[in-house]
Amino acid sequence: xxxxxxxERLVDPDRVGAVRERMMSSxxxxxxxxxxxxxxxxxxxxxxxxxxxxxxxxxGDLAAVVGSSESGTSHQLRQLRxxxxxxxxxxxxxxxxxxxxxxxxxxxxVAVEHYLHDHDDRS
Amino acid sequence: xxxxxxxERLVDPDRVGAVRERMMSSxxxxxxxxxxxxxxxxxxxxxxxxxxxxxxxxxGDLAAVVGSSESGTSHQLRQLRxxxxxxxxxxxxxxxxxxxxxxxxxxxxVAVEHYLHDHDDRS
DNA sequence: TGAACATATGAACTTGTGTTCAGGTATACG
DNA sequence: CGTATACCTGAACACAAGTTCATATGTTCA
Numbered sequence: 001x002x003x004x005x006x007x008e009r010l011v012d013p014d015r016v017g018a019v020r021e022r023m024m025s026s027x028x029x030x031x032x033x034x035x036x037x038x039x040x041x042x043x044x045x046x047x048x049x050x051x052x053x054x055x056x057x058x059x060g061d062l063a064a065v066v067g068s069s070e071s072g073t074s075h076q077l078r079q080l081r082x083x084x085x086x087x088x089x090x091x092x093x094x095x096x097x098x099x100x101x102x103x104x105x106x107x108x109x110v111a112v113e114h115y116l117h118d119h120d121d122r123s
Numbered sequence: 124x125x126x127x128x129x130x131e132r133l134v135d136p137d138r139v140g141a142v143r144e145r146m147m148s149s150x151x152x153x154x155x156x157x158x159x160x161x162x163x164x165x166x167x168x169x170x171x172x173x174x175x176x177x178x179x180x181x182x183g184d185l186a187a188v189v190g191s192s193e194s195g196t197s198h199q200l201r202q203l204r205x206x207x208x209x210x211x212x213x214x215x216x217x218x219x220x221x222x223x224x225x226x227x228x229x230x231x232x233v234a235v236e237h238y239l240h241d242h243d244d245r246s
Numbered sequence: 247t248g249a250a251c252a253t254a255t256g257a258a259c260t261t262g263t264g265t266t267c268a269g270g271t272a273t274a275c276g
Numbered sequence: 277c278g279t280a281t282a283c284c285t286g287a288a289c290a291c292a293a294g295t296t297c298a299t300a301t302g303t304t305c306a
């Protein structure tokens with residue numbers, strides 16, 4: 001599975017060596033990938049987006065906004081909550097969610113800006 | 124499956140209405156999510172990162188850097204290539220890949236900055 | 247107390263995704 | 277030519293992930 005520093009014939013050993021030193025660790029890659037994964041689903045994406053726009057929303061309202069079932073919404077919110085991306089506030093029998101991760105807004109802004117508005121993407 | 128503008132009893136109808144107007148479309152959400160999905164895998168993440176660091180790398184060298192098989196690397200590169208995230212340059216029997224999407228660097232920088240360096244994430 | 251409501255949860259099901267393996271193409275070189 | 281090299285591709289497999297359905301928990305209100 002792993003390819004160590006073997007007797008491999010590399011095309012550009014120097015460059016490979018240099019990159020290896022600066023390379024992010026596998027653990028970091030996993031953590032980062034998990035973060036991206038949270039945004040890699042259309043429904044979750046719309047949920048986060050809606051919460052950013054609204055400030056906070058109840059589960060039912062959020063479900064209505066994104067056009068998903070309440071159960072499904074709750075499941076997704078659980079994921080986001082466990083990952084620390086959103087936070088819940090309970091008021092009576094209503095639970096309000098809001099985005100807890102300040103960085104998400106920036107990340108989403110960057111992505112929206114570049115992948116939805118632009119489309120003249122060369123080099 | 125879908126929850127239309129039904130006789131649903133919403134907690135905060137005004138806010139829901141307002142958010143609905145600003146909401147990104149489902150199509151946009153899908154496109155965006157696909158983009159994030161590309162970065163939602165540790166191996167692909169390390170590949171992109173390596174290519175950004177190196178400028179360009181052959182498939183074999185890239186496989187060596189990320190510690191994956193050549194076949195697997197080729198498969199992932201195909202995905203990235205079809206998505207327009209990387210571009211290939213063929214020289215003899217060696218194929219060099221480089222990152223073709225300028226926005227990816229920014230996106231990765233933002234993510235790395237916030238999710239790897241920081242960890243004091245409250246509010 | 248009991249009925250209606252808001253949300254959460256677990257299990258089952260279905261689909262998606264990454265990896266591996268076994269070839270397949272194309273180029274270089276002797 | 278034939279062989280080695282560098283990469284690509286498709287199929288098969290194992291596992292992850294999202295959705296749905298049924299049910300549970302907890303809260304309000306009559």
